[in-house]
Amino acid sequence: xxxxxxxxxxxxxxxxxxxxxxxxxxxxxxxxxxxxxxxxxxxxxxxxxxxxxxxxxxxxxxxxxxxxxxxxxxxxxxxxxxxxxxxxxxxxxxxxxxxxxxxxxxxxxxxxxxxxxxxxx
Amino acid sequence: xxxxxxxxxxxxxxxxxxxxxxxxxxxxxxxxxxxxxxxxxxxxxxxxxxxxxxxxxxxxxxxxxxxxxxxxxxxxxxxxxxxxxxxxxxxxxxxxxxxxxxxxxxxxxxxxxxxxxxxxxxxxxxxxxxxxxxxxxxxxxxxxxxxxxxxxxxxxxxxxxxxxxxxxxxxxxxxxxxxxxxxxxxxxxxxxxxxxxxxxxxxxxxxxxxxxxxxxxxxxxxxxxxxxxxxxxxxxxxxxxxxxxxxxxxxxxxxxxxxxxxxxxxxxxxx
Numbered sequence: 440x441x442x443x444x445x446x447x448x449x450x451x452x453x454x455x456x457x458x459x460x461x462x463x464x465x466x467x468x469x470x471x472x473x474x475x476x477x478x479x480x481x482x483x484x485x486x487x488x489x490x491x492x493x494x495x496x497x498x499x500x501x502x503x504x505x506x507x508x509x510x511x512x513x514x515x516x517x518x519x520x521x522x523x524x525x526x527x528x529x530x531x532x533x534x535x536x537x538x539x540x541x542x543x544x545x546x547x548x549x550x551x552x553x554x555x556x557x558x559x560x
Numbered sequence: 561x562x563x564x565x566x567x568x569x570x571x572x573x574x575x576x577x578x579x580x581x582x583x584x585x586x587x588x589x590x591x592x593x594x595x596x597x598x599x600x601x602x603x604x605x606x607x608x609x610x611x612x613x614x615x616x617x618x619x620x621x622x623x624x625x626x627x628x629x630x631x632x633x634x635x636x637x638x639x640x641x642x643x644x645x646x647x648x649x650x651x652x653x654x655x656x657x658x659x660x661x662x663x664x665x666x667x668x669x670x671x672x673x674x675x676x677x678x679x680x681x682x683x684x685x686x687x688x689x690x691x692x693x694x695x696x697x698x699x700x701x702x703x704x705x706x707x708x709x710x711x712x713x714x715x716x717x718x719x720x721x722x723x724x725x726x727x728x729x730x731x732x733x734x735x736x737x738x739x740x741x742x743x744x745x746x747x748x749x750x751x752x753x754x755x756x757x758x759x760x761x762x763x764x765x766x767x768x769x770x771x772x773x774x775x776x777x778x779x780x781x782x783x784x785x786x787x788x789x790x791x792x793x794x795x796x797x798x799x800x801x802x803x804x805x806x807x808x809x810x811x812x813x814x815x816x817x818x819x820x821x822x823x824x825x826x827x828x829x830x831x
């Protein structure tokens with residue numbers, strides 16, 4: 440299973456980074472140090488969140504959708520806290536974190552749906 | 561009056577396929593890959609034991625490494641492989657796991673390499689094992705028609721009763737209908753015949769020599785199977801001997817710690 444979870448974690452992290460970096464630039468932010476912080480913060484939160492999700496799905500009877508909600512909230516608050524504590528130019532760090540996570544989650548879900556439906560994945 | 565009649569007729573026409581279909585329902589997995597590749601899949605509908613090298617098998621949403629995990633089945637658990645698909649030279653099977661009170665579209669399903677499964681001993685296994693002893697039945701069914709009710713078995717000598725049926729429900733021309741069915745004579749001289757499909761049950765055996773007897777001893781029980789166990793020395797690599805995700809848990813934890821230390825070192829806290 441390690442061989443199967445590794446690609447799932449890697450793909451999830453790469454997609455999240457691409458989308459959140461995209462969101463960061465999309466809203467006009469350009470500070471390099473804040474961008475690097477965003478990358479590290481997502482490396483900090485994304486793999487454990489994805490891993491916890493898969494462990495819960497595979498080893499418990501919990502509803503997959505219900506598992507996602509607390510995990511996403513955990514990611515949002517942790518990232519918001521780190522942006523607030525270490526960010527140079529995050530005026531509303533928690534709002535940024537929530538918006539970035541919603542953006543990456545939403546676009547990611549749409550992409551996954553598209554690729555699966557048309558057999559590219 | 562006429563309007564009500566046409567509405568009634570419409571309702572009946574909507575119900576009719578369901579009434580017909582309820583007689584023999586062909587279960588198909590609710591799986592996107594299966595639905596896309598249905599014409600390339602072969603129906604199987606056979607039970608297998610999970611037998612992964614690491615103590616379990618992982619179900620994927622589709623065959624191949626790009627498939628996302630959709631479940632885990634521990635070795636020794638039985639799953640029904642509904643269909644198979646040849647993916648780059650390897651045969652994969654799709655299963656749908658039925659859990660009580662779960663709607664059909666929420667049932668967990670997934671694909672697994674057939675090489676990680678062991679077939680549950682069944683009529684097909686028996687037929688393969690006794691291939692040289694099985695012949696084409698050329699007789700009639702007088703002994704069967706002489707009883708009111710007969711017993712159907714999983715295979716000769718299995719000790720597993722699949723059900724009992726009334727002879728009156730059999731086709732009138734059963735000699736022709738069941739002509740040339742596979743037959744087998746056991747060591748005690750009892751003659752058995754196999755029917756491929758009967759009232760929703762597949763691959764059944766009837767003891768023609770004693771059709772009503774439901775106490776025929778299990779002289780040919782299911783052979784014991786040896787499953788891979790977690791930590792089995794036969795496992796291929798050291799990482800597989802670990803309880804499955806521990807390696808990843810350790811690596812992810814290390815990544816989190818290192819990343820947090822980097823942030824603490826290179827970023828000043830805001831006042």
